[in-house]
Amino acid sequence: MPEPPSFDEAPLVLRAKAGDDTAFADLVKHYERRIFRLAKNITQNDEDAEDVLQESFMKSYENLDRFQGNSKFYTWLVRIAVNEALMKLRKRKSDKSVSLDEQLDTGEDTLVREIAVWDDDPEQKYSQEELRSILDNAVSSLEPIYSTVFQLRDVDELSTEETAEVLGISVPAVKSRLLRARLQLREKLTRFFQRKGDDVFAYL
Amino acid sequence: MTSLLTCKDFLRELNEFLDPGSTDPAARQELEKHVNECPNCWVVVDTTKKTLKVFKGMQASEVPSRIKDRLMAALERKMASRKPGGCGGGDTHAS
Ligand SMILES: [Zn+2]
Numbered sequence: 001m002p003e004p005p006s007f008d009e010a011p012l013v014l015r016a017k018a019g020d021d022t023a024f025a026d027l028v029k030h031y032e033r034r035i036f037r038l039a040k041n042i043t044q045n046d047e048d049a050e051d052v053l054q055e056s057f058m059k060s061y062e063n064l065d066r067f068q069g070n071s072k073f074y075t076w077l078v079r080i081a082v083n084e085a086l087m088k089l090r091k092r093k094s095d096k097s098v099s100l101d102e103q104l105d106t107g108e109d110t111l112v113r114e115i116a117v118w119d120d121d122p123e124q125k126y127s128q129e130e131l132r133s134i135l136d137n138a139v140s141s142l143e144p145i146y147s148t149v150f151q152l153r154d155v156d157e158l159s160t161e162e163t164a165e166v167l168g169i170s171v172p173a174v175k176s177r178l179l180r181a182r183l184q185l186r187e188k189l190t191r192f193f194q195r196k197g198d199d200v201f202a203y204l
Numbered sequence: 205m206t207s208l209l210t211c212k213d214f215l216r217e218l219n220e221f222l223d224p225g226s227t228d229p230a231a232r233q234e235l236e237k238h239v240n241e242c243p244n245c246w247v248v249v250d251t252t253k254k255t256l257k258v259f260k261g262m263q264a265s266e267v268p269s270r271i272k273d274r275l276m277a278a279l280e281r282k283m284a285s286r287k288p289g290g291c292g293g294g295d296t297h298a299s
Contacts, residue, residue: 122254
């Protein structure tokens, strides 16, 4: 299973807090991709995402002495990035009410429309590059409230509670959005990953 | 015992089913029973597991180098402005 190699941020965080800028730069290099992806998910705009990326690392650098180390540095960084991204959205939409807290969930719609068996290792039909664009497109076609929860919970592997905390939403909201995100992605990926020759059945 | 779980009930509990440890054993048994008897829900479980697996195996895309360079340049300016004396560790602030 292609697990990402485990990375222990703690020694770097300690050194960075003690004033070692090289250590901070290493943290930036390690997390910039994930923060940029998160920023793109929320703002759905490359230009805003670039600003969010920069602001997030600048603020985390400025406030590093306030970081207590009760949570992971990454979780703290995500919280900063989410706030920055929401500020961008508010500015762009000139709408004060933008948050990730909107209750858009209809609850009853379980979003399963198609049933088709997939190949055993469906990703092997595609090159890395093709696969990346399939997955990126699937995620970016979700509403930000779903793609963000999905990224934090299932890709970055934050806990349900951490996800709720960084997004400023309730634990039940995280759970229901995660379910909808997973089912929507499953649905979107079906046409790429279904076993050849099998029919697609409508779900009852 | 007949299972009273409908497909809709099952889907509502799909997360609990996929994240072991979050359901009590009796409820879990009900879910297992449904998925073993219902081909449609079996496919949903299987394909959702595969969905999670492909995403977990995929690293985030590289940040475009223009954006990385801009970020690093901004940070270096900030770092330089914070270290008037050169060596770090001091807590003294001007003004
Ligand atoms: Zn069923």
